[in-house]
Amino acid sequence: VWGSNYFGDTKTLDVHIKRLRSKVEEDPARPKYIQTVRGLGYKLEV
Numbered sequence: 001v002w003g004s005n006y007f008g009d010t011k012t013l014d015v016h017i018k019r020l021r022s023k024v025e026e027d028p029a030r031p032k033y034i035q036t037v038r039g040l041g042y043k044l045e046v
Helices: 012-024
Strands: 034-037 041-044
Touching: 012 034
Parallel strands: none
Antiparallel strands: 034 041
């Protein structure tokens, strides 16, 4: 996503996903809709 020349914080995306989960998930600690796919990223389950 960021490219090889990115020098910022790589946790930016994690923070945005956490905020989205807190808004759309019943239990953000056990997400049903926004799921993490280890080694790949995230997926949206509808």
